[in-house]
Amino acid sequence: MEILQGFVDAVVGIFNSSGLTTLNWQNYVMIGISIVLLYLAIKKQYEPLLLLPIAFGMLLVNLYPSIMSAPSTEMIPLADYVKDHTGAIQYPITELNGAEYVNYPTNGGLLWYLYQGVKLGIYPPLIFLGIGCMTDFGPLISNPKSLILGAAAQIGIFLTFTGAIFLGFTAAEAGAIGIIGGADGPTAIFVTTKLAPHLLGSIAIAAYSYMALVPIIQPPIMKFLTTKKERSVVMEQLRPVSKLEKIMFPVIVVIIIAIFLPDAAPLVGMLMLGNLFKESGVVERINKTAQNELMNIITIFLGTTVGATASGQTFLTFATIKIIVLGLIAFCLGTAFGVLFGKIMYLATGGKVNPLIGSAGVSAVPMAARVSQKVGQQENPGNFLLMHAMGPNVAGVIGSAVAAGVLLNVVG
Amino acid sequence: MEILQGFVDAVVGIFNSSGLTTLNWQNYVMIGISIVLLYLAIKKQYEPLLLLPIAFGMLLVNLYPSIMSAPSTEMIPLADYVKDHTGAIQYPITELNGAEYVNYPTNGGLLWYLYQGVKLGIYPPLIFLGIGCMTDFGPLISNPKSLILGAAAQIGIFLTFTGAIFLGFTAAEAGAIGIIGGADGPTAIFVTTKLAPHLLGSIAIAAYSYMALVPIIQPPIMKFLTTKKERSVVMEQLRPVSKLEKIMFPVIVVIIIAIFLPDAAPLVGMLMLGNLFKESGVVERINKTAQNELMNIITIFLGTTVGATASGQTFLTFATIKIIVLGLIAFCLGTAFGVLFGKIMYLATGGKVNPLIGSAGVSAVPMAARVSQKVGQQENPGNFLLMHAMGPNVAGVIGSAVAAGVLLNVVG
Amino acid sequence: MEILQGFVDAVVGIFNSSGLTTLNWQNYVMIGISIVLLYLAIKKQYEPLLLLPIAFGMLLVNLYPSIMSAPSTEMIPLADYVKDHTGAIQYPITELNGAEYVNYPTNGGLLWYLYQGVKLGIYPPLIFLGIGCMTDFGPLISNPKSLILGAAAQIGIFLTFTGAIFLGFTAAEAGAIGIIGGADGPTAIFVTTKLAPHLLGSIAIAAYSYMALVPIIQPPIMKFLTTKKERSVVMEQLRPVSKLEKIMFPVIVVIIIAIFLPDAAPLVGMLMLGNLFKESGVVERINKTAQNELMNIITIFLGTTVGATASGQTFLTFATIKIIVLGLIAFCLGTAFGVLFGKIMYLATGGKVNPLIGSAGVSAVPMAARVSQKVGQQENPGNFLLMHAMGPNVAGVIGSAVAAGVLLNVVG
Amino acid sequence: MNLSDVALAAQTAQKESLTLAEKGITSAKVVLTGFVVVFAMLILLIFIIKIYSAIVQKAQSAGSNSKKGKKNKDEKPAEKPAAAPAPVVTASAATDGISDEVVAVISAAVATMYGSSEKARIKSIKKSSDGGRSAWAKAGVLDNTRPF
Amino acid sequence: MNLSDVALAAQTAQKESLTLAEKGITSAKVVLTGFVVVFAMLILLIFIIKIYSAIVQKAQSAGSNSKKGKKNKDEKPAEKPAAAPAPVVTASAATDGISDEVVAVISAAVATMYGSSEKARIKSIKKSSDGGRSAWAKAGVLDNTRPF
Amino acid sequence: MNLSDVALAAQTAQKESLTLAEKGITSAKVVLTGFVVVFAMLILLIFIIKIYSAIVQKAQSAGSNSKKGKKNKDEKPAEKPAAAPAPVVTASAATDGISDEVVAVISAAVATMYGSSEKARIKSIKKSSDGGRSAWAKAGVLDNTRPF
Ligand code: NA
Numbered sequence A, B, C: 001m002e003i004l005q006g007f008v009d010a011v012v013g014i015f016n017s018s019g020l021t022t023l024n025w026q027n028y029v030m031i032g033i034s035i036v037l038l039y040l041a042i043k044k045q046y047e048p049l050l051l052l053p054i055a056f057g058m059l060l061v062n063l064y065p066s067i068m069s070a071p072s073t074e075m076i077p078l079a080d081y082v083k084d085h086t087g088a089i090q091y092p093i094t095e096l097n098g099a100e101y102v103n104y105p106t107n108g109g110l111l112w113y114l115y116q117g118v119k120l121g122i123y124p125p126l127i128f129l130g131i132g133c134m135t136d137f138g139p140l141i142s143n144p145k146s147l148i149l150g151a152a153a154q155i156g157i158f159l160t161f162t163g164a165i166f167l168g169f170t171a172a173e174a175g176a177i178g179i180i181g182g183a184d185g186p187t188a189i190f191v192t193t194k195l196a197p198h199l200l201g202s203i204a205i206a207a208y209s210y211m212a213l214v215p216i217i218q219p220p221i222m223k224f225l226t227t228k229k230e231r232s233v234v235m236e237q238l239r240p241v242s243k244l245e246k247i248m249f250p251v252i253v254v255i256i257i258a259i260f261l262p263d264a265a266p267l268v269g270m271l272m273l274g275n276l277f278k279e280s281g282v283v284e285r286i287n288k289t290a291q292n293e294l295m296n297i298i299t300i301f302l303g304t305t306v307g308a309t310a311s312g313q314t315f316l317t318f319a320t321i322k323i324i325v326l327g328l329i330a331f332c333l334g335t336a337f338g339v340l341f342g343k344i345m346y347l348a349t350g351g352k353v354n355p356l357i358g359s360a361g362v363s364a365v366p367m368a369a370r371v372s373q374k375v376g377q378q379e380n381p382g383n384f385l386l387m388h389a390m391g392p393n394v395a396g397v398i399g400s401a402v403a404a405g406v407l408l409n410v411v412g
Numbered sequence D, E, F: 001m002n003l004s005d006v007a008l009a010a011q012t013a014q015k016e017s018l019t020l021a022e023k024g025i026t027s028a029k030v031v032l033t034g035f036v037v038v039f040a041m042l043i044l045l046i047f048i049i050k051i052y053s054a055i056v057q058k059a060q061s062a063g064s065n066s067k068k069g070k071k072n073k074d075e076k077p078a079e080k081p082a083a084a085p086a087p088v089v090t091a092s093a094a095t096d097g098i099s100d101e102v103v104a105v106i107s108a109a110v111a112t113m114y115g116s117s118e119k120a121r122i123k124s125i126k127k128s129s130d131g132g133r134s135a136w137a138k139a140g141v142l143d144n145t146r147p148f
């Protein structure tokens, strides 16, 4: 009898602590959304390296919210504690207003620990380290004017800031939303954790989604803003860049940017350290690890835990919808201003610059550059814009980091 | 003269802080045990990937116990501190009952820091991530009835729980001891750190030892419980499983288990995330890193620090002997119930199921499945049970995690 | 108007927080020094795997000192806080002498977090783990007398200690400076973080610089102290060493050293664990990861953050110059005593030992052994001393760790 | 009773140990609960797997019938049975008795290891269709999974 | 206004939201500042890159003229244009098989990766007896150990 | 005197620095202790290595004499001298230019790296001069950079 009672109690206990009683409708909606994102990541291959872990993290946190719970200490009145326990007390005791309390600790959830690397701003610079190891700044050094396009494409960030302000976001939130237009995942995450951590899930998902959709979003804008003649421009071959120039580039850039915009130093510093690993050619061991295993490990942790910030209660708000719309606007404006400044350069150089390379300035390396190449080839199948577009493309990474530095300084 | 005195003092100081004076007999016994375990790991190749680091961690902690010491803060009365030191005080000062104390910090030992990943429940799920990347659930999807065998083999866990209770262990300790029968290292460690961290060394060593001894422990039980005719059954070929089924499997399993048994969510969640990395086929970069470098790094840290929990004083107790005996019983019962339920399926299907595949339900992937194959071939050299046994084998991993969830909920 | 004012304010704000106003002359000098070190690392290939990250860390911290800032909590008077903020207060409140304060937290800098692995003594032993995986102690086991040369080369450490004491350093500082003569990067860093963390930058840079300069520093000393006849000695071939001897070696060495000198246990323990990974041959997976990815990741973090301890204010002191001079002396004395004891062995063995192998006792594996080989070949092109010099060379690693243990015990 | 209390109690002298009856009741309760819940969960999984497998198979066979010849290329990865034998290896590299897969497996490791310092030319290699893992590689994976 | 304040404010009910005018001013300020500073920084970079590129190119062409034939070997890595086509691989590798070193490299990697559990046939390569590490591989290891 | 005190003392103005005599005594003490302890430890190791080496060698030679022909296979790994030369590589690989294995090696890495999204047949790969990364590899790298 007592056994049966115990069994029933145990089963009821399991049921009561199960998701069936603890989860709410938002969680179930989020589970559905995460499955849709998994579908997009796997079947449509939209940025799967990030979107798959993000979606799975979102799934986990909505199935089992405690997986993101912070460690905590409960203050149990000493008398209560002693009543329920035998043996010596192993925890610190605090005296508060004459009463004594046992500080009873509880561990945090798995993803909460892994999330600290995001929260403390550690993962995004380390991913930039790996990206630096894989980035060739040659086309940019060869044609430094590309930096103008990399700057132009950031205008979308600031204009979207305006939109966000008028939609009722605070200045800091608006800064984090605007940075979606930078089309640069780690930069967006880095800025958001500092300016508006409560929006991290929405912003990260919007940023990676639009980066995946670059081949769909950009071409209509590019075609709308350019004439057939402009799109047909064949550009001169880039001059070869010497190894010494490539080695000096990361050192010089980090000095300039870190001095003028210290807030961008962690991101730009690690990007350039990685690039120096690559270009110096003398540290192949660590170059290889930084761009492979280290980056992959961080990617797993970052993706999963960023996804896990999107619990139902925080994600299913009107703000998320506004962010998604604003993010798209930021992206489109970035593309448009890149192309428009490309047109200016077309005019200024007497038609030597194909304005299509301007859209690559949003970053989204290397997809945006490929889109420039592809749209260019539709006009003139013999036209190869890829390397020319790589200049604005990597300039866009630097441009986004600079824009991040400005935002952190002005609204942070 | 003063020099010589100083020299003698220094040598005496070295001697007094050396192991010759600080170690006790238990430490020396443990050093001997760790050498035996090293011998078994290297010469006999008993689970060397875990047993070698575990044995070495055990060796280190018994040679130099401070390698596992927690960081600490000493409260030195202010007056005493000032007397012994020059210069400004760099540490916080606490006032306690009118007296002032300097909070003087000491770093923890190397392995203590690495051990936090075990203590906080981080390493076992990450190892499950890697295992998920390497596990093919195809045979299980093809023949889902295997799950019954994966459940049956967990009965040993709960019966051993009873034994442990009657031998005087608390309910939580008994739960941790029972889980040895799950034949699953990370699950055993995960559960033990939550239910009975003081038994971690003994339980981990017992678990890995018996997993290594599967080819010796299981065959006699399997033969004793089956007839020659049963052992000779040739099973039908498994139906092919489509890629889509394999992709959906991890998502569905994690949803079901995390909702019903949230305590199992970190383990099952990471296992299924890894499996989705593998089956989706779109994230090879991180799939490869999760199952190789990340898992190897965690394995080194986990093995060494789990071994380092086995200091002489905590390990050389009567409890350890009881745990070793109970662990063996749990293992044997798990095997037996797996085979017995295999017999039930043999009867229920009219002789289509070979009961030998039941023993694979304990997990110990893939060794237990190989044992099924080998014992089957002894009766009928043309009989290939391996893939059929892989179903219950991976089902056993899920079964152990479910059992862990139940124990954490009921006795945790 | 207001907009323009806001713009001017923002630009002035950016300027005021930029390095142009916050950096001082020491920072600029250090930026210059770091560029020189980058040049040496890349162009001259002086230990680039360490020197490049160190130099870049030095560059970053002097461009942006906050990258090494510790997390902090500011105590803001409650009234002030409420005045400046809207909404509920999310931070703990402390009552102090009747007044209430909001504990307002600030995150640390990127490199500060990564630096904790250095500060807490975690990285150097992990690098030793990787080195152990790559070290072949065969030549040492074959000719154990090499250990005498590995001991002799440590005399420089203690004599330099004397020099440092007389130059006004404290005993602990002098110990850290002396260890430069051990020619062993991780040992130097490990000892320095425990004895004199404020000197870490100078000592690490001195240690790695001199290790890179081994081929320049050692030959003149070796030639000065030996006769042509001594340098021409052809040594007998080493006996082959069985696998069993190689497996037993790490276990025996760690037992002896950890018992007698517990302070050396973390370093020696990890070195020997790595060596056991290698020699056991049964754990290739983790052996490979420990010596590649794990070590590379730690190398990146260790190098960059050690460099980042060299901020202008702490590095540009007279102490640094003294350390650089003392380090060179330590190195030269180590080499000299190695050679002198080589001469003693030459005499004691009736001319069978070539004293040139003594200089390899400083460690600096394997460069010092190569220098022995090279100087020997200058006298007798057919003389191959490399394998003979590897004995003292790896003995020097053990010797440095033992010397570290002595220093930590006596002056720590 | 919750986690840390138990740990605490366990580590100290257990003043109030359970009576024999209490032990029996606790044990029976846990055995019963464990048995029922574990079986319930795994049997639930059996049904769910059966259901979704049936749906997927029906959908795919319907799909492949209706679209045969049209979207062949698209469907292939989804339809290809994972457990099917993989006899496909072309003979190009196979003249010497080692299948491409085996060759590839071995060499992958090497290349991963030595990266760009390698100078050899690659003539031709094909990726196997099911995630690139041959039977041989599977065995290796199993070996590696074992100890965990 | 600084970071955490904003975060705080954002997470709580925003009692005092901005007026429309304030919104306009804030926006205009940020747009203007962002536009100007981003362009200023990147245009500054353009000038700096141009200047140092010019210096490097002049120095190198001067250097290569004056030293031509002398330090050819030394200068080569610095002068070689990165964007140049790379048609260079000599045919030697294809004609003379593979040097012993390459063979050794490969086998060492295989052994490292697959250890002794390996059963595959490697035709042309034999495992060296001491732990699978050839003399050549050892040298590589030493090189890597050096800096620590 | 213990660790942190020293650090503390060091970092602050050293009010009470040592007298010359104290310096001499401290130094002499440390030099003497260091010299004696380091030599004692390493000489102890010499004896221990000699003893266990002798035992192992005797045991193994005894073992190999008594069991010769019987357990040959078992004993081999233990007896094989580590310092033996490794001259073995056979010439077989050299007949067909680059063996399939080498080819596979490189491409496998590529496959490992670039996953299943890659469909191209690799016809020939050449090391590019700029840091060992070919145009083709660059494209792959770009693919991988994309999502970040
Ligand atoms: Na951008």
Ligand code: NA
Binding pocket: B181, B182, B183, B184, B361, B362, B363, B364, B396, B397, B399, B400
């Ligand atoms: Na199991």
Ligand code: NA
Binding pocket: C181, C182, C183, C184, C361, C362, C363, C364, C396, C397, C399, C400
């Ligand atoms: Na040394």
